Amino acid sequence: MQLKTKSGLALVALGIAILGTWNLWTKSRRLVPLDLPLPLAAAQPITSYFKLNFDGLYLIEIEATKTMPLDTLDCLMGVEADPARCKDAPAAIAGTWILSRDGQEYRRGTSGEPHSATAQTGGIARVIGEFQGKAGEAYQLQVTLTAGASALAAAHPRLKVAVASIAYTDLQSAGVLAFSMAFISVLFGVVLLAIALYSYRRRPRDAHHNGE
Secondary structure, eight states, X not given: OOHHHHHHHHHHHHHHHHHHHHHHHHHTOOSSOEEEEOOOSTTOOEEEEEEOSSOEEEEEEEEEOSOSOHHHHHHHHTOOSOGGGGTTSOOOXXXXXXXXXXXXXXXXXXXXXXXXXXXXXXXXEEEEEEEEEOTTOEEEEEEEESSOOGGGGGGOOEEEEEEXXXXXXXXXXXXXXXXXXXXXXXXXXXXXXXXXXXXXHHHHHHHHXXXX
């Protein structure tokens, strides 16, 4: 087998391997490591454990489905930009959270503090906390509502820990780089194979002409 043929096949195989490995890796990432129903009663703490396999900024958020008028839901979730519109539906989300790692308190905060913007979801989300997460680390999250959220019962609120939008952007950028590397590898491999095939087809003709 010619060197060009071997090199071409190797480059094609490398490109396919890069793309396949990247797809397997991304599909195995837990970008929402925690997702469970939110207790609606005040002062009822919810404690849960989760482990990360992706480095990045994570948001602690409460998400509700759009099963009631959006104006009312925005007010109850506390995401309405104009508080004057929420006189009849005050915010039902208020609470504190404590994040522990290795048995030690790592972060704590409240829903009233400023936080990063939530990622786009199919519902309405309110970010109540955030932290830098490290792959391989196990965490314990305790959330306590300081106000009852029974008004949100029809919207089925859930407590989530999810990767922030900026981490999604980094992941997409890395995906573009992996795809580019795979494409270039396959392209050069195909070119080498085409050259090898052309040389192979010319060889009998050259031998025939030389024999005349």
